[in-house]
Amino acid sequence: MTIETALIEIDPNGDTLLILHNPDEPFAVDSSFEPWPTALPQYWTPDKQQEEDRLASSALRVLTNVEDAPDIHMRISSQQLLPNMRYSSLLRTNQWRETKAENGYSYTMTAKGWDKDALTILMHIIHGQTQKVPHMVDLEKLAKIAVIVEEYGFHRAAHFFGKAWISRLEQPLPSSFGRKLLLRLFVSGVFIDEDAYEKLTKIIIYESRGWMHMLDLPGTGDIATSDELVTSRCKLISGFISSINSLKEQLGEEEKECSFECLSMSLGALMKGLKATGLDNLQSQVDWEENGNYDGFSVMAIEKALSDIRMPEYHQSLHHDPNSSLDKTVAAETTGSTKPEGSHFTLKRNCSLEMKIQSIIQMQLAKMEGTKPWPVF
Numbered sequence: 001m002t003i004e005t006a007l008i009e010i011d012p013n014g015d016t017l018l019i020l021h022n023p024d025e026p027f028a029v030d031s032s033f034e035p036w037p038t039a040l041p042q043y044w045t046p047d048k049q050q051e052e053d054r055l056a057s058s059a060l061r062v063l064t065n066v067e068d069a070p071d072i073h074m075r076i077s078s079q080q081l082l083p084n085m086r087y088s089s090l091l092r093t094n095q096w097r098e099t100k101a102e103n104g105y106s107y108t109m110t111a112k113g114w115d116k117d118a119l120t121i122l123m124h125i126i127h128g129q130t131q132k133v134p135h136m137v138d139l140e141k142l143a144k145i146a147v148i149v150e151e152y153g154f155h156r157a158a159h160f161f162g163k164a165w166i167s168r169l170e171q172p173l174p175s176s177f178g179r180k181l182l183l184r185l186f187v188s189g190v191f192i193d194e195d196a197y198e199k200l201t202k203i204i205i206y207e208s209r210g211w212m213h214m215l216d217l218p219g220t221g222d223i224a225t226s227d228e229l230v231t232s233r234c235k236l237i238s239g240f241i242s243s244i245n246s247l248k249e250q251l252g253e254e255e256k257e258c259s260f261e262c263l264s265m266s267l268g269a270l271m272k273g274l275k276a277t278g279l280d281n282l283q284s285q286v287d288w289e290e291n292g293n294y295d296g297f298s299v300m301a302i303e304k305a306l307s308d309i310r311m312p313e314y315h316q317s318l319h320h321d322p323n324s325s326l327d328k329t330v331a332a333e334t335t336g337s338t339k340p341e342g343s344h345f346t347l348k349r350n351c352s353l354e355m356k357i358q359s360i361i362q363m364q365l366a367k368m369e370g371t372k373p374w375p376v377f
């Protein structure tokens, strides 16, 4: 079987033959992809599920016919290439060798699987042929370029264009977890787009339910990020649970905050609510790593589940204790404001289980912070 090999002349006088085997292999696939388990499925919206299903099916795409794709040859210049790349990546993979002079090339470099256009664009950049570099690329193409940049260390050479392409992306910054978010995160990491990186990692902390999917994208920085994100998520969940436990204790104490009736009903409603949502078995753990990293639980679902806990309607008509210490504090705080005088308003406000839970949620979510990309050069 003879296959026509295409030659792309980047530099007609170039001394190096770049051979690309299996060009345009399916991108960002991962045969070991495992979907996250789903605890609290009632708080998982169908559109998020759809997004995850899309991510799984794109990661697990079957690689078909890639072996038959003909090689691409590029004539390039070692003088342009070598100063722009991380030489160790060539040595590591044994992709670079000297060749006999008779075929017209002094060196041969081999690569596999890259997107042909992405590689061509980078070669144009490295050879200073900026007029041939596209003004805009879409997210998928940009990620394909970024993978090659990361692999060979072309960061410095591609930095300017990377920033420009990011600023001209038509797709908005993804607002929920999925393949687009992962590609955009990867691109932001390679071209150091700090703002986007922080926003996207924050979404991952909020929505993820396990280890971050890497889609076989290269880069040690991202692996460290994945660790960090799991830790942040687990810390938040642990914080939620220990705050709720403190609230339980607080409500169980002898009539410190309000009347027996009020506290009993609040505590009962909280316990029943936790049981109904399935959160009653979740422990606040210091060593969550040994206990499975809260697999299946997202901060988002926990927030929604806690927000669903309700007091019975007639709680307001109960006997509340106006002399309890905490009520006085709250009453004192509200005196002098535009709020009506009298304890009824303050009591209702202070005794509301929903508001106590909301303030726990706000306190925990305020701690949520995205991470910064790792500078590579």
Ligand SMILES: [Zn+2]
Residues within 6 Å of the ligand: 258, 259, 262, 263, 319, 320, 321, 347, 351
């Ligand atoms: Zn009360």
